[in-house]
Amino acid sequence: xxxxxxxxxxxxxxxxxxxxxxxxxxxxxxxxxxxxxxxxxxxxxxxxxxxxxxxxxxxxxxxxxxxxxxxxxxxxxxxxxxxxxxxxxxxxxxxxxxxxxxxxxxxxxxxxxxxxxxxxxxxxxxxxxxxxxxxxxxxxxxxxxxxxxxxxxxxxxxxxxxxxxxxxxxxxxxxxxxxxxxxxxxxxxxxxxxxxxxxxxxxxxxx
Amino acid sequence: xxxxxxxxxxxxxxxxxxxxxxxxxxxxxxxxxxxxxxxxxxxxxxxxxxxxxxxxxxxxxxxxxxxxxxxxxxxxxxxxxxxxxxxxxxxxxxxxxxxxxxxxxxxxxxxxxxxxxxxxxxxxxxxxxxxxxxxxxxxxxxxxxxxxxxxxxxxxxxxxxxxxxxxxxxxxxxxxxxxxxxxxxxxxxxxxxxxxxxxxxxxxxxxxxxxxxxxxxxxxxxxxxxxxxxxxxxxxxxxxxxxxxxxxxxxxxxxxxxxxxxxxxxxxxxxxxxxxxxxxxxxxxxxxxxxxxxxxxxxxxxxxxxxxxxxxxxxxxxxxxxxxxxxxxxxxxxxxxxxxxxxxxxxxxxxxxxxxxxxxxxxxxxxxxxxxxxxxxxxxxxxxxxxxxxxxxxxxxxxxxxxxxxxxxxxxxxxxxxxxxxxxxxxxxxxxxxxxxx
Numbered sequence: 001x002x003x004x005x006x007x008x009x010x011x012x013x014x015x016x017x018x019x020x021x022x023x024x025x026x027x028x029x030x031x032x033x034x035x036x037x038x039x040x041x042x043x044x045x046x047x048x049x050x051x052x053x054x055x056x057x058x059x060x061x062x063x064x065x066x067x068x069x070x071x072x073x074x075x076x077x078x079x080x081x082x083x084x085x086x087x088x089x090x091x092x093x094x095x096x097x098x099x100x101x102x103x104x105x106x107x108x109x110x111x112x113x114x115x116x117x118x119x120x121x122x123x124x125x126x127x128x129x130x131x132x133x134x135x136x137x138x139x140x141x142x143x144x145x146x147x148x149x150x151x152x153x154x155x156x157x158x159x160x161x162x163x164x165x166x167x168x169x170x171x172x173x174x175x176x177x178x179x180x181x182x183x184x185x186x187x188x189x190x191x192x193x194x195x196x197x198x199x200x201x202x203x204x205x206x207x
Numbered sequence: 208x209x210x211x212x213x214x215x216x217x218x219x220x221x222x223x224x225x226x227x228x229x230x231x232x233x234x235x236x237x238x239x240x241x242x243x244x245x246x247x248x249x250x251x252x253x254x255x256x257x258x259x260x261x262x263x264x265x266x267x268x269x270x271x272x273x274x275x276x277x278x279x280x281x282x283x284x285x286x287x288x289x290x291x292x293x294x295x296x297x298x299x300x301x302x303x304x305x306x307x308x309x310x311x312x313x314x315x316x317x318x319x320x321x322x323x324x325x326x327x328x329x330x331x332x333x334x335x336x337x338x339x340x341x342x343x344x345x346x347x348x349x350x351x352x353x354x355x356x357x358x359x360x361x362x363x364x365x366x367x368x369x370x371x372x373x374x375x376x377x378x379x380x381x382x383x384x385x386x387x388x389x390x391x392x393x394x395x396x397x398x399x400x401x402x403x404x405x406x407x408x409x410x411x412x413x414x415x416x417x418x419x420x421x422x423x424x425x426x427x428x429x430x431x432x433x434x435x436x437x438x439x440x441x442x443x444x445x446x447x448x449x450x451x452x453x454x455x456x457x458x459x460x461x462x463x464x465x466x467x468x469x470x471x472x473x474x475x476x477x478x479x480x481x482x483x484x485x486x487x488x489x490x491x492x493x494x495x496x497x498x499x500x501x502x503x504x505x506x507x508x509x510x511x512x513x514x515x516x517x518x519x520x521x522x523x524x525x526x527x528x529x530x531x532x533x534x535x536x537x538x539x540x541x542x543x544x545x546x547x548x549x550x551x552x553x554x555x556x557x558x559x560x561x562x563x564x565x566x567x568x569x570x571x572x573x574x575x576x577x578x579x580x581x582x583x584x585x586x587x588x589x590x591x592x593x594x595x596x597x598x599x600x601x602x603x604x605x606x607x608x609x610x611x612x613x614x615x616x617x618x619x620x621x622x623x624x625x626x627x628x629x630x631x632x633x634x635x636x637x638x639x640x641x642x643x644x645x
Binding site: 134143152157158 | 283287289291487488491509
């Protein structure tokens, strides 16, 4: 991830480049876009079962393109595990953090182990920690949740880190992922919130 | 592809690459103008001839660059210092309330009146299989301005990385002093009830603690603290001491819930990284207790600070643009000063590019000197402010020069040097004959 200081120096760099070599800067831009588009094309070629662009795969009930956002559920339940408000920030970058609340409504302990994210190269369970004043997300093997307890995946805390994103995400979209828990796999629909959102737009509602 | 390549580079390589990219236009234009020429004797002469005006220029640039750099460096120093202070506090469990208040109370020793957790709650936390250390804290007393804090031996070891000088306390009225506490090994003290101006000196008159150990410096507010067994703090305040009467002089856990007077917060430590997150969900119980990561609370604070920093950065960039504009204007005026010399050069048949290289080198030298001096000014100012902050708060704030500052300085230097081609070009437009008469 790119830090703020780096972002500002990048901006400074861009400013200088823009001042001096407008043509070169524009060319670079073109290249970057070209590369991104290229990646996306690859994603289409691959057999991603949950790719939103494969809207014609009829056996997928929750395709983004079907415009089911209004009635899309915000709570998902399987085998004593209830997932509420899965969400992520809109991004055109290479990484995204996915947040949710996991309630153990069963009788035994349940561990959150990770997720299958079809639009990313890898997806890992990560935990936030401060190192030298900078926030870092470190890989975690699993996190157990006792019966009756809730595990909160939220910014500057726990999250699913999806790296190597194969496409861009804009506010209002929904995407499918599958959560891996010791109680089994749980398919979810993740709401894409604004780039700067800090919580699910329905947070605070009861589901 | 480019993006992947860039992301794959080590951070240092990225920083160096950005620096080189920032300086590249400067080197290119310098190389183009100076190729085959040796304008330096002339440039030196001009620099010396107008040394007062030049000195003012360099000072102006230095102050503006220094302000920008100082701002970034100071903010980072504060962030690193406060984050380091929270290093020893992975997870804090307290009664439900404000995480910020509890974080300030435990990590930065700024206690306020907060509700207490009872013995049952404490035992729930302490007896959890994933918990390695569960240290109750007891705030409220002080000695000579230093907070006297009741806790357990495990926490004292954890806080000092097991590098206590002296010996661990063996009775309730022995103490371990932080590196900056006003007492040393062998000294005795009587704590006052409360902190600061409101402290009641005589409230605990009959009590005397003996310091048996000191802790190494940690660069945190805990350096001023004096640690004592939590049992002693409770006893001094006329409360039960956490153990049943038949337990005798037992110090530290396990505590008996029936004789546990309460603690504002429990510092929890777990060996495994994942356990901290599991424990947080475990100990978050509505109306009963809350668990939080001080690191997360601080990160949220930094996020707000980050927004402020961005506003300030924009302000400092605007300042630098203004300074750059006035530098440019000044250069136009300065070049008028040696109009006659330039006309002379051209009358003698010097090529236009040579004249250009002299004027540009002169301007670039001023800018380079100003930028370098600005870095020194920025670091100096940060060091001075950091020293004051460290003295006042006990939070070790280091002034250091980071890549962000170097990039800022390089961007300023590159942009202004490029722009200074303009006044150089302007000198060429002046008619030679008029110049000779001037």
